[in-house]
Amino acid sequence: TQLLEQSPQFLSIQEGENLTVYCNSSSVFSSLQWYRQEPGEGPVLLVTVVTGGEVKKLKRLTFQFGDARKDSSLHITAAQPGDTGLYLCAGTNAGKSTFGDGTTLTVKP
């Protein structure tokens, strides 16, 4: 069983602060996806990372894949209330994805 652990489980910050959330596993993945999910909705794909050490930026969001392809981080600069949501990571091998339990982020105005 390939398990993904996400930390912290909950994070509450003020608008304008920076934050980093983590996704860790003992398994190697061929790719890793980050999704954001709002209450009552399905997850929305943010990014896919494939290469060890890869860094991708999406506006104020920076995603990094660990060198060994076992872990990943998501850094948000100058968080805004619109960033509030559940951030899920998913590790993929052979067409099958395993999801972590997510980090619930609340950004207060």
Place this chain on the structure above:
Amino acid sequence: EAEVAQSPRYKITEKSQAVAFWCDPISGHATLYWYRQILGQGPELLVQFQDESVVDDSQLPKDRFSAERLKGVDSTLKIQPAELGDSAMYLCASSRRGAGSHEQYFGPGTRLTVT
């Protein structure tokens, strides 16, 4: 922009009743997934189809759950009989064949409440 459609969005049913959910994936997506998501947890895969064939149903409780994708397009997930512990969000997702197949696109989900 193409989206995954699911219906109904909400369903309340009594335990021991039958319930069915429908999913229409993005046109041309070969792979279709059904997930169950309990509040506070990540999605858990129930069944994965490649075209009309099941490729993974190892976590599907087959005594009460069934899924089909007869023509390789839309899909139905059924629960009979429903139990209190089945209350959850049921998510459908689809992905392309080949390159990009690891990127899943989710529907809005069906929130099931069993009373």
